[in-house]
Amino acid sequence: MPAKANVLEFIFSLNQAVAEREGTMQPVIGLGLPAVVEDLSEFLSTDCIPPQH
Numbered sequence: 001m002p003a004k005a006n007v008l009e010f011i012f013s014l015n016q017a018v019a020e021r022e023g024t025m026q027p028v029i030g031l032g033l034p035a036v037v038e039d040l041s042e043f044l045s046t047d048c049i050p051p052q053h
Contacts, residue, residue: 001010022027033043 001007018028033040037043
């Protein structure tokens, strides 16, 4: 996404493209790391702020 792009327009356009692919049964990569990543430990860390209960 270009730095000066309208974020809402970009997300809407991206959503439309994903919906079209889903509608024609074409593959869509979901959230998170791609399936080719075999060792997730390389991308995990413990330096986070824990949620408050």
